[in-house]
Amino acid sequence: MSYGKEELKKKIVDMYPEIKTYGLSTDLDFDEEKNAWVVSFTKGKHNRHAFLDKKDADACLEGNACIYLGVLIAQYIKDLEEEIT
Numbered sequence: 001m002s003y004g005k006e007e008l009k010k011k012i013v014d015m016y017p018e019i020k021t022y023g024l025s026t027d028l029d030f031d032e033e034k035n036a037w038v039v040s041f042t043k044g045k046h047n048r049h050a051f052l053d054k055k056d057a058d059a060c061l062e063g064n065a066c067i068y069l070g071v072l073i074a075q076y077i078k079d080l081e082e083e084i085t
Contacts, residue, residue: 003061005028005029005030007061008028008037008057008060008061009026009027009028011060011061012026012028012039012060012066012069013026015060015065015066015070016069016070016073018073018074018077019041019073022043022077022080022081023043024041024042024043024076024077024080025041025042025043026039026040026041026042027039027040027042028040031051034051035053035054036051036052036053036054036057037051037052037054037057038050038051038052039051039052039069041073041076041080043080043084044084046080046083046084048072048076048079048080050069050072050073050076052066052068052069056068056069
């Protein structure tokens, strides 16, 4: 499956609206060595990173929820909110 960074980013943000709700900035970079996307979430000076396997990213674009990523997003939001307050 061929797609770009912006397409995957849009799909992730669409699938996980809490990213926008909590005001997180999202960025992606592909790590060739790990064959995975590095997904970065930032709010102010605080940030977190997650790895999304290429096969999981492919499934995500096909409309399948990335359960692992969803769990991480929820945890990152909690952590970032605690750091900020």
